[in-house]
Amino acid sequence: MLTTNPFAELSASYPDLFTPGVMQVYIILMVLFVIGGTIIDLMHKKSAKYFFGNAERSKKNAKRVLSSSEKNGLLVKTITNEVLTSSEFSNPKRRLSHLLIMYGFIFFVVATAVMIFAYPTGRGDATPAIWPLLWHLGALMLCVGGYWFWFAIRVDVAAEGKPWYKIAPRADMFILSLLATCTFALIWSFTKGMGIFFALFIISSTFLFSTVIWSKFAHMFFKPAAAYEKKVVWADGSREGLPDMPDLSSAEVHEKFPDIPTYMGKTPPDMGPGIRREPANHY
């Protein structure tokens, strides 16, 4: 069951209604929704204009010019750290949950596209077993990471003490439609046919991809760009206007700031955490 292609079975059961063409058009339509939604979001919020304007302003404060090999190195680092391993998260629970949801979504979407475009017809078990397996695994990872986030990690629940059923409509659109999509996908795969679960699956996935303008969906495009820009800005010396924190034992620092060797000695020790000793919890 985990190795049968549910879309091929659907197409075989209802050959007039669910032709491969219909399913493929649906996928293409969803992709267009995502692209169009992101572009309209960018234009409406003018985020691209502000992002690149900020980058230009930072360049003026830059202390050195980065070579293209340095920039490529930073791009690779962004991809390996922030994109592939979600290193932006310092909270381990949030990081693990995000990784589960992210990779689950990727497996699910890629397996869906492959099964619909490459193996849309024939018996369900004519498809190489890896794709339905990946599809089910992706949906399962989405469910595990997503429900864990929804019931325990979501900040309204974890920090504001709100019950898990209190929804903030616009903020929770993305996660709820993701959860609905993967849950109904799994239930439909096990119950088969064109029943209520298939309908709910299609409704929730259409909702997910068509509400890109209003939901948090587009963060997957903006975050890597922002992470890369931050790395560039820290490498070329503009540092968003923040000061440098050099090595306090260096002779250069001792010459420029004589207070440091006078009051802290030539090699100041690690002073330990101060006000950061406890996490903030009085709000």
Place this chain on the structure above:
Amino acid sequence: MPTYVHMTRCDGCGQCVDICPSDIMHIDTDIRRAYNIEPDMCWECYSCVKACPHNAIDVRGYADFTPLGSSVRVRRDEEKGVIAWRIIFRNGKKDWDLIAPITTKPWGTAIPDLNTATAPSDEMRNSDLLYNEPKYVRFDEGGLHTLKTNKLVMKEGVYY
């Protein structure tokens, strides 16, 4: 000029809320980010600017220490025990990196035990260091002033 939060850099951790002496940094529960609820009451003490782990809070540099429109950004590094400032004039003519120590010993060590400290002598009281200080600092009326010696009790809870 009062503080403002870059909502895109803030993650709602609440460090600024905890440290603000004026209690005007709050978390907006809709978008879960910090904001200054009463800019008129801001002391411009820079506590929230220094406390923010993401450097998401900014204060516009004021005319008494820098020309208007300068970018004034600070990083307080507790492990290194220094505070670093960077002031960039709006015409780009000056771009200072300044560093100063904020502690000479690791945090939490070398806290003086005031119980064992001796009271200042008359000579010290009349010197320029203590001459203008209030009586409880000069120990004019005996030992250290504490809540107990003044028969005061602190109630639990937050006082507004």
